[in-house]
Amino acid sequence: MTKPIYVLNGPNLNLLGVREPHIYGTTTLEDVRGLCEARAAVFGRQVVFRQSNHEGQLIDWVQEAREGACALVINPAGYGHTSIALLDALKALSIPIVECHLSNPAAREEFRRHTFVSLAATGLVSGFGARSYELAIEAAAQAAKASA
Template structure:
């Protein structure tokens, strides 16, 4: 069995479904995880699906992915706009990296329009709400040839 695809979500994404639903939708992160797992099941793939509000923990998981993952999907949330440390960790990976956003950062406030993560990402999926995660999973599976 191939190594799992890591799906990491950053700060405040534990509040999906209740936090600004007009922007982020009403699906919870657990709802999204269930749909993502279903997307890869037929391909014989597995996911490691995690969320943290702590930058250092996300960096630890990115470093873990170097050895343990076949691809990485990252919704960095606010850390995408601020964390050079997260970018530095991502640059150590040799696996595909898919940046994922529920909203379209390019259509939002100026400070959200650029992310450090994009500098290391293989590709970006954004603006499709909860389906952005599912599309990112499909992209990652394709990048690893599954």
Template sequence: MSKPIYVLSGPNLNLLGVREPEIYGHQTLDDVKRLCEARASAFGCTVVFRQSNHEGELVDWIQEARTEASALVINPAAYGHTSIAILDGLKMLSVPVIECHLSNPASRETFRRKTYVSLAATGVVSGFGAASYELAVEAAAGLARKAK
């Protein structure tokens, strides 16, 4: 069996469906997980789906992905705008990295328009709500297949 695609979500995403639904939608993180699993399965892949409000835990999982993942999808949430530690972790990966956002950061507050994660990402998917995750998993699966 091939290595899974890691799908990591940052702070406050555990409250999807409740937190600012006018921006992030009404789907829960469990809904997003099911979408990711279904999309990965359609490409013959599996996912490891995790969320944390803690920066260090996200860094630990990124480091784990170095040897355990075929690709990484990350929605860093607010950490994308602040975390050099996450950037440094991502720069150590040799697998494709897809940055993912539910909303379109470029159309929001000025401080959201730049992320450190983008400096290490192979590509970015944003602005499609929960479908952003599906599209990111699809991109990750395609890139991982090409990298074999």
């Protein structure tokens, strides 16, 4: 059986479409799920799509991805800037990791310009709104195929 691509979403992403739409747009997280599922299907993959506001829950899912996923797309949200524990969990993976952001962190406040996740990521997609997820799924599927 083909392993899925895990898509993990960090804190406050459950508020997509409501929270700061001038930055993050009006697309909801459920809309993003649909985009990810459709894009993954093009590559013959399914997605496991999850969101949590809790750091430990995200770490548990990253650890689960070690055996259960062919690749990981992660939008760590605020935890990208703060969580060494999330970085450590990601460093234990041997599958491709694609960091994904709706906005371009490098063009925002100083504290958003560095993410710990980038230290473990295979690549980064940011700044394209919900389209960032589609591009990240494509990159993850292609990287998973190349590493198989």
